[in-house]
Amino acid sequence: MKIGIISDIHSNYEAINSVLKNMKEADKFLCLGDIVGYGADPNCCIEKIIDLNCKCIGGNHDFTVAGKLDINYFNYTARVAIFWTSLQLKKENLNFLVNLEKKIELEENVIAVHGSPQNPLLEYILDKDTASLIFSKFNFKICFVGHSHLAGCFSFNENNNQIDYINLSNGGSIEIIKNKRYIINCGSVGQPRDGNPQASYGIYDLKYNAVNIYRVSYPVNLTQDKIINAGLPRSLADRLSYGR
Ligand SMILES: [Fe+2]
Known part of the structure; x- marks a missing residue:
């Protein structure tokens, strides 16, 4: 069984299209949120996820566009895109966002949240101190997260209480072993911020107990033209060139 893991698509249709074409090996999928925001194709991206079932x-x-989170948590550029997105959405696609959960259990001791288990929508797990707190407060073997748009993995060694971090911005493989616990971010499909402009995704291979992170190119220029033509802030198009 292989589970394809995607997150932070951010209305980037070209990126999700390229990623899904490269995920033929996946038996099923898990999406970690932020389907919309920033980009110019919110409806197409939601419909891609609905089709994956x-x-x-x-x-x-997603929660803010759905009217379930205060827009004042966001900076000006993000607020402009959220407001624009809310005007574009078809009723059935908005309804899909309204009904999304904040946290799911993929299998026993494997959970998935957008930000972190203690604050699923807003907390970023960016350093070992935060990861340490999460490992101590919550009982999981693997916690899949998104939100930071940085591909990487925190691991906790139960033998010596050591926490390590591996940067996966150029892809890589994490072996899931006994006596270790993991917080894994498979990176962002549609707006990477780890210095690699290629779209990022993961494959959780249950047979071989590994999570593999891959990067794939997509037609960035096309996505940028759509953002500019939609009248969205220019910076949202520019940053896609740099993966920042
Ligand atoms: Fe995001």
């Missing part, structure tokens, strides 16, 4: 949780952008 997969487990999906909501992100802070």
